[in-house]
Amino acid sequence: xxxxxxxxxxxxxxSTVRRxxxxxxxxxxxxxxxxxxxxxxxxxxxxGTTSAQVRKDLSFFGSFGKRGLGxxxxxxxxxxxxxxxxxxxxxxxxxxxxxxGTALAQYHGFKSRGFNVVAVYDTDARKIGSKWEGHVVRDVxxxxxxxxxxxxxxxxxxxxADVAQAAVDRLVSxxxxxxxxxxxxxxxxxxxxALRSVNMAMxxxxxxxxxxxxxR
Amino acid sequence: xxxxxxxxxxxxxxSTVRRxxxxxxxxxxxxxxxxxxxxxxxxxxxxGTTSAQVRKDLSFFGSFGKRGLGxxxxxxxxxxxxxxxxxxxxxxxxxxxxxxGTALAQYHGFKSRGFNVVAVYDTDARKIGSKWEGHVVRDVxxxxxxxxxxxxxxxxxxxxADVAQAAVDRLVSxxxxxxxxxxxxxxxxxxxxALRSVNMAMxxxxxxxxxxxxxR
DNA sequence: CCTACTTTGTGAATGAATTCACAAGCCTGC
DNA sequence: GCAGGCTTGTGAATTCATTCACAAAGTAGG
Ligand SMILES: NC(=O)c1ccc[n+]([C@@H]2O[C@H](COP(=O)([O-])OP(=O)(O)OC[C@H]3O[C@@H](n4cnc5c(N)ncnc54)[C@H](O)[C@@H]3O)[C@@H](O)[C@H]2O)c1
Ligand SMILES: NC(=O)c1ccc[n+]([C@@H]2O[C@H](COP(=O)([O-])OP(=O)(O)OC[C@H]3O[C@@H](n4cnc5c(N)ncnc54)[C@H](O)[C@@H]3O)[C@@H](O)[C@H]2O)c1
Numbered sequence: 001x002x003x004x005x006x007x008x009x010x011x012x013x014x015s016t017v018r019r020x021x022x023x024x025x026x027x028x029x030x031x032x033x034x035x036x037x038x039x040x041x042x043x044x045x046x047x048g049t050t051s052a053q054v055r056k057d058l059s060f061f062g063s064f065g066k067r068g069l070g071x072x073x074x075x076x077x078x079x080x081x082x083x084x085x086x087x088x089x090x091x092x093x094x095x096x097x098x099x100x101g102t103a104l105a106q107y108h109g110f111k112s113r114g115f116n117v118v119a120v121y122d123t124d125a126r127k128i129g130s131k132w133e134g135h136v137v138r139d140v141x142x143x144x145x146x147x148x149x150x151x152x153x154x155x156x157x158x159x160x161a162d163v164a165q166a167a168v169d170r171l172v173s174x175x176x177x178x179x180x181x182x183x184x185x186x187x188x189x190x191x192x193x194a195l196r197s198v199n200m201a202m203x204x205x206x207x208x209x210x211x212x213x214x215x216r
Numbered sequence: 217x218x219x220x221x222x223x224x225x226x227x228x229x230x231s232t233v234r235r236x237x238x239x240x241x242x243x244x245x246x247x248x249x250x251x252x253x254x255x256x257x258x259x260x261x262x263x264g265t266t267s268a269q270v271r272k273d274l275s276f277f278g279s280f281g282k283r284g285l286g287x288x289x290x291x292x293x294x295x296x297x298x299x300x301x302x303x304x305x306x307x308x309x310x311x312x313x314x315x316x317g318t319a320l321a322q323y324h325g326f327k328s329r330g331f332n333v334v335a336v337y338d339t340d341a342r343k344i345g346s347k348w349e350g351h352v353v354r355d356v357x358x359x360x361x362x363x364x365x366x367x368x369x370x371x372x373x374x375x376x377a378d379v380a381q382a383a384v385d386r387l388v389s390x391x392x393x394x395x396x397x398x399x400x401x402x403x404x405x406x407x408x409x410a411l412r413s414v415n416m417a418m419x420x421x422x423x424x425x426x427x428x429x430x431x432r
Numbered sequence: 433c434c435t436a437c438t439t440t441g442t443g444a445a446t447g448a449a450t451t452c453a454c455a456a457g458c459c460t461g462c
Numbered sequence: 463g464c465a466g467g468c469t470t471g472t473g474a475a476t477t478c479a480t481t482c483a484c485a486a487a488g489t490a491g492g
Contacts, residue, residue, distance in 0.1 A: 012429070013479065014422060021421040025400055039439065048402045051439090052481055059441055067440040068488040084421050085428030092420075099322050103315040104416075109400065115420055154423055178423040180416070184241055184325065186264045194426040196419045200320075200396070203412045204308075204331055205237040205300050206230060207370060207394040210410040212301030213228070229449065255469065267469090268451055275471055283470040284458040 016057045017084070022047045023054065024080040031073055039070040089114050091152035093176075095167055097122040097137045100182055101158035106133050118152055140167070144174040154178045161185045232273045233300070238263045239270065240296040247289055255286035305330050307368035309392075311383055313338040313353045316398055317374035322349050334368055356383070360390040370394045377401045 026046045027038070040051040040058075047054065058064055061083050065071045081087055092115050094105050104110070105120050121140040122128060128139050138146065155176045159167050164183035171179060178194040181187055184202070189195045242262045243254070256267040256274075263270065274280055277299050281287045297303055308331050310321050320326070321336050337356040338344060344355050354362065371392045375383050380399035387395060394410040397403055400418070405411045 012425075015479075017422045017425045018415075018418050020425075021415075021418040022402060024421075025417070026402070041439085046402060050481070052483095053479095055439090055441060056480075063441070065440055066488060067486070068438045068490095070439065083425070085424040086421065090420075090424060090427075099319040103319040106315050107416075109417055110420070113417055113421070114424075153427060154420070178427055180419055180423060186238060186242070186262055192430070194423050194430075196423055198414055198416065198419060199238075200323075200414065201241070201325055201329055202234050202237040203396055203414060204306075204326070204370070205240075205302065205329070206233050207396060207410050207412055208301040208306060208330075209228075209233045209236075209299070211306075211369060211394055214408075214410075231449075257469085266451070268453095269449095271469090271471060272450075279471070281470050282458065283456070284460095284468045286469065 010060075012060055016060065019047060019049060019053070019057050020080055020084060023057075024077065024084065024086075027073055027077045027080065031077060036073055037070045038073055038076070040065070043071070086114050089116055090154055091116055091118045091150070092154045092156060093118060093143070093147075093152045094120045094156045094158060095122075095140065095143075095171065096158035096160075097124075097127050098158060098160075101156070102132065104156055104158060105135055115154070118150065119146060140170070143170065147174045147176070152176065154180065157181045157183060159183060226276075228276055232276065235263060235265060235269070235273050236296055236300060239273075240293065240300065240302075243289055243293045243296065247293060252289055253286045254289055254292070256281070259287070302330050305332055306370055307332055307334045307366070308370045308372060309334060309359070309363075309368045310336045310372045310374060311338075311356065311359075311387065312373065312375035313340075313343050314374060317372070318348065320372055320374060321351055331370070334366060335362060356386070359386065363390045363392070368392065370396065373397045373399060375399060 023043055026043065040054040044051045044054045055065075062079070064076050064079055092110065094101050094117055097105070097120050101120065101122075105117055110117065117135060120135045120137050121143055122137050123140050127137045130137050153176070155171045155178070157164060157167060157171075157179055161183040164181065164185050165187055168179060168181075168187050168189060172189060172193055176193065179187070179189065179196075181195065181197040182200075184199050187195060187197070239259055242259065256270040260267045260270045271281075278295070280292050280295055308326065310317050310333055313321070313336050317336065317338075321333055326333065333351060336351045336353050337359055338353050339356050343353050346353055369392070371387045371394070373380060373383060373387075373395055377399040380397065380401050381403055384395060384397075384403050384405060388405060388409055392409065395403070395405065395412075397411065397413040398416075400415050403411060403413070
């Protein structure tokens with residue numbers, strides 16, 4: 001019956017972690033809305049799931065609520081931030097200063113959640129040296145020595161698909177620990193490097209499938 | 217033992233559909249690479265899964281391979297396009313001409329797969345009327361009558377989180393059938409509207425969790 | 433202090449997705 | 463045309479995730 005975010009004793013499903021992130025985002029809104037306590041039922045409604053799922057998700061990490069009452073919003077917010085590893089800052093590099101890389105580099109939603117963009121890289125000589133929002137675009141060739149001096153844990157990959165694997169190999173040998181990939185290819189990484197991909201074409205195609213097959 | 221993409225008799229898991237999309241993308245590369253036949257093993261290697269999974273995924277829709285030989289690349293490509301509903305064109309509107317909306321409107325990867333951006337909308341008077349890449353930014357107030365004249369099936373939502381639900385309600389009542397959401401909120405839609413969300417903060421937080429808890 | 437009511441936390445049950453394992457089918461070479 | 467080698471297609475087994483259902487624990491009000 002303790003409330004500490006105990007270190008995961010068994011493997012936690014990715015789906016659980018993603019829901020925790022959704023709960024956290026809603027809770028941060030609730031705090032500013034001045035609500036002091038919240039039930040699993042309410043959390044579920046705004047997280048697109050069920051109250052049993054919410055309680056099960058939380059139960060993997062400890063016991064955070066009061067029976068008959070619900071969860072204290074500030075405490076649960078804090079616990080979720082701790083579970084997700086958001087109490088520290090993460091350094092992020094963006095590789096590929098094209099259309100999507102530029103949008104991401106300027107996105108304020110990253111910084112406000114502890115993800116600091118520390119550098120932007122490209123290979124295009126015309127882009128190297130130019131800057132926006134305080135970031136000078138640097139030559140990707142300097143990435144290994146840069147990471148040696150000022151380490152970054154996470155890379156956001158926004159380069160064309162045909163050079164994505166080469167860019168990953170370079171990042172991995174430079175010591176990066178996690179990659180968020182926007183190129184529509186399946187990348188190979190060593191087991192100790194975390195990888196997530198955002199594949200927008202895949203999302204659109206899954207919508208296409210659903211529209212096509214709704215009349216089942 | 218027929219090869220037609222028969223209409224789904226039982227519910228197809230979303231994870232299956234997403235993998236089909238990945239297989240298709242790799243196959244399109246294989247064609248240009250001049251490979252005429254491919255095994256489930258090879259497809260699996262490049263799709264980040266197992267050969268049994270590939271065969272099971274395909275088996276929901278028919279029988280596309282030759283035993284002892286594998287799959288004919290052009291035929292399988294065609295079948296996957298048919299299954300995913302990609303033999304037609306889809307009209308797409310982008311709502312929110314900000315940083316991410318702009319990047320998406322200019323992205324060539326959509327058009328090349330049959331998703332045509334037919335309009336871009338915003339509320340900001342300074343943006344309305346300006347144009348890039350052939351798209352004039354239109355006032356979101358005209359969306360209902362525009363969709364009446366020239367229907368679009370899919371909306372890409374790239375507006376701030378606090379107005380996202382209102383924008384969805386407007387799109388739904390204008391008759392949109394599917395939404396790809398980039399705002400980090402859980403949206404409510406009627407059951408007959410398809411919804412996918414791309415939540416980049418969630419991806420980053422899931423990476424943060426993995427980095428934090430690798431030492432389990 | 434006791435009763436009525438609420439909501440959590442969690443084993444057990446169910447349901448869904450993946451993996452196993454192998455018969456069936458096709459190709460090649462002799 | 464038969465043997466040997468390969469690869470598909472698919473039920474059965476297994477693993478993983480969600481939902482159920484209820485005891486336990488708390489609140490509130492008299
Ligand atoms: N633009 C979008 O909305 C969008 C949407 C979904 C996915 N994507 C994907 O994101 C990736 C980038 O798309 P984009 O539209 O920004 O393309 P882009 O052409 O505008 O930008 C790509 C950038 O990467 C740079 N680059 C090339 N090789 C590099 C390397 N080895 N190292 C570092 N930088 C390198 C290029 O110079 C260019 O500036 C692509 O894989 C694309 O499929 C883009
Ligand atoms: N920029 C990114 O890289 C990024 C990454 C992930 C998620 N997002 C999300 O995407 C959304 C947009 O982000 P952005 O960075 O492009 O913001 P932005 O402020 O650059 O753009 C938002 C645009 O939406 C317009 N808008 C506001 N209300 C509208 C309405 N009711 N109808 C139509 N248009 C409206 C604004 O005028 C503005 O042009 C946000 O929800 C953000 O959290 C952005």
